[in-house]
Amino acid sequence: MSNRTLFALVSPLALLAAHTAFGQAPAAPAAPAQPDFSAVQIKVHQVAGNFYYLEGQGGNVGVLVGDDGVLMIDDQFAPLTGKLIAAVKTISKKPIKMLVNTHVHGDHTGGNENIGKMGIEIIAHDNVRARLVKGVNGAPPSPAVGLPVVTFGDAIALHFDGEDLEVAKLPPAHTDGDSYIKLTKADVIHVGDVFRTVGYPIVDGPNGGTVKGTLAALQKIIDMAGPNTKILPGHGVVSTREDIAAFRDLVASLQTKVGDMIKQGMTLEQVLAAKPTADLDAKLGPSERFLTLFYNALKTEL
Ligand SMILES: [Zn+2]
Numbered sequence: 617m618s619n620r621t622l623f624a625l626v627s628p629l630a631l632l633a634a635h636t637a638f639g640q641a642p643a644a645p646a647a648p649a650q651p652d653f654s655a656v657q658i659k660v661h662q663v664a665g666n667f668y669y670l671e672g673q674g675g676n677v678g679v680l681v682g683d684d685g686v687l688m689i690d691d692q693f694a695p696l697t698g699k700l701i702a703a704v705k706t707i708s709k710k711p712i713k714m715l716v717n718t719h720v721h722g723d724h725t726g727g728n729e730n731i732g733k734m735g736i737e738i739i740a741h742d743n744v745r746a747r748l749v750k751g752v753n754g755a756p757p758s759p760a761v762g763l764p765v766v767t768f769g770d771a772i773a774l775h776f777d778g779e780d781l782e783v784a785k786l787p788p789a790h791t792d793g794d795s796y797i798k799l800t801k802a803d804v805i806h807v808g809d810v811f812r813t814v815g816y817p818i819v820d821g822p823n824g825g826t827v828k829g830t831l832a833a834l835q836k837i838i839d840m841a842g843p844n845t846k847i848l849p850g851h852g853v854v855s856t857r858e859d860i861a862a863f864r865d866l867v868a869s870l871q872t873k874v875g876d877m878i879k880q881g882m883t884l885e886q887v888l889a890a891k892p893t894a895d896l897d898a899k900l901g902p903s904e905r906f907l908t909l910f911y912n913a914l915k916t917e918l
Contacts, residue, residue: 653695658703663854664802664846666777670703672696674723675850678716678797678806681708682777688715688736689797689806690850691727700727712736714776716783717764718808718850719791720747720823722755729762739772740764741785743793747823786810789833790817790850792824796837806848807837811860813852816893816906817867821913827871828917834864874907874914884911 651673658672670677678689686708715731717740718724745767748758771784782798790809797806810833819825841857848854877887893903
């Protein structure tokens, strides 16, 4: 079985499991148990120049390589750290020097403790650290060694491996600590889970995500991207500015559709029963969890 086939089989459940454990509102429906990490295989994809991403279980892991060493973006789940590092070594024999977290969810920060113990510097937005310190969605607080040691409010610039990286906060979208990482020379933007090419847009209200912020964040990415910019989503495949625009339009249409139902006084149960996304489920998968989070977030914004 190829890696791609394996990923295709396990991906939808894994994404649900990831958000169940780390990124889901308490009121959202239960999702399947976590996948068997021993079966996960890591696949290496080149994005542009000296920038790659690793596809495994959880968020896409960015890997910048060069003379200065390796910079990683996100680290999936703790049980996968060894496999991820082995995959990095197939690209570069240089040491891993830095890790940037795009946001707080455990399918992107789950390896932080292992990475921190290796002496690798972790960088993230202030809110990512603040949430990890408290523990995310009922999880225990992160050990100090797994916490970001460099945090920022608006933006931080990194100069590494001949690349100029702009790491900056987005409006509160998927969470309140979403950052993008722009590689100015490679013309790539890693946008975390603000954008995904698999499944519905996830607005994690309990972790500070908002629908309005999602639309603003997507617009910001569209505005900063050029026609040839490669967009690396938190989940899914390398995309373009046009793909982001289509995703923004999807979120906007869902905002209108679900927003109208809320304005009519419909409860969450009534909205779920009305199946407002029935026409999209075949393409985007089960919608109950998405709708629950989206409804709860949107209700506070109207
Ligand atoms: Zn996420």
